[in-house]
Amino acid sequence: MTTSHLSNPNTKRLATDCCICGIALCDSKSVELGIGPTCRKNTGFNATYKALTDRQRKNVNKLIHAAGMACEAGEIDEVLALADKIEKRGFDQVASAVRNRFVKIRLHRATVDEFGWTSQQGEFALGRQHDVVRLWTPYSPEFNEVRRSNRLRGRPCKVKTDHGKFHWEIKVEHSVLLLRVLATVFPGQPYICDKGILKIPTAEEFNKKFVGGHIAPIPVR
Numbered sequence: 033m034t035t036s037h038l039s040n041p042n043t044k045r046l047a048t049d050c051c052i053c054g055i056a057l058c059d060s061k062s063v064e065l066g067i068g069p070t071c072r073k074n075t076g077f078n079a080t081y082k083a084l085t086d087r088q089r090k091n092v093n094k095l096i097h098a099a100g101m102a103c104e105a106g107e108i109d110e111v112l113a114l115a116d117k118i119e120k121r122g123f124d125q126v127a128s129a130v131r132n133r134f135v136k137i138r139l140h141r142a143t144v145d146e147f148g149w150t151s152q153q154g155e156f157a158l159g160r161q162h163d164v165v166r167l168w169t170p171y172s173p174e175f176n177e178v179r180r181s182n183r184l185r186g187r188p189c190k191v192k193t194d195h196g197k198f199h200w201e202i203k204v205e206h207s208v209l210l211l212r213v214l215a216t217v218f219p220g221q222p223y224i225c226d227k228g229i230l231k232i233p234t235a236e237e238f239n240k241k242f243v244g245g246h247i248a249p250i251p252v253r
Contacts, residue, residue: 051100052129066096067126075125092121099130108134108222112229137214137223137232138168144201165207167200175217184209208242216250 048063049056052071062068065081072078081089095118102110111134119127143161166189169175175198179186184206189199202210214223215238222231233241235250243249 048097048100049104051096051103052126052133054103054133065093066100071129075123075129077123077126080122088121092118092123095121096126103130103133112222131224131229135222135224135229136170137218137221138166139223139225140166141204141226142166142201163204164201165204165210167198167202167210169198169200169214169218171198172217175213178213178216182209182213184213208247211242212238212247212250 048066050062050068050071051066052075053068055068057063057066057068059069062072065072065077067075067077081092084092095114099111099114099118102114112131115127115130118130142164144164145161167186168189184202186200186202189201211233214232215235218232219234220231222229235252239249239252
């Protein structure tokens with residue numbers, strides 16, 4: 033009976049899904065590295081990997097396989113911690129792609145030109161630039177409902193990405209109200225912002241820190 037790389041006990045121990053896209057690894061090279069050929073190409077993995085010593089490669093392989101197993105188990109905190117270690121080894125794009133697999137919410141500040149919001153409607157004045165928070169989230173009808181019930185005004189973001197189905201721009205001065213909406217709909221979930229990866233507060237955490245003035249507490253179930 034012949035033994036292939038897939039039936040070999042050592043290979044079975046290492047075999048996993050690609051830590052970036054989640055597709056099952058089939059060829060021996062991908063099983064060894066923990067990343068499929070397409071993802072290796074798209075992240076510039078091969079050139080960086082080639083420049084490493086054998087010892088450095090083994091260390092990187094361990095990290096990537098650990099990240100792959102954490103991805104399969106849905107252990108988000110472990111995935112993000114391993115992504116940081118992978119980044120420190122020089123694989124910035126790989127680390128970013130691993131994070132992107134799980135972190136579906138993004139918040140970034142930007143300065144934008146006015147389009148479609150008039151001073152007569154109580155929104156931005158015409159012909160000026162404005163500071164906004166750009167928000168990308170997964171598709172969520174609940175987000176729209178909670179946003180409306182909180183009277184949080186926004187507009188579709190001109191910048192379209194693959195980060196999430198919803199693309200919004202919210203005035204910076206409404207940031208706390210935006211956080212209230214996020215804490216209601218996506219409590220405790222990680223998000224990427226200009227400061228790195230943080231977590232959206234739970235309802236209890238939000239109420240403790242931000243309630244006051246025109247900001248009402250979030251009902252806790």
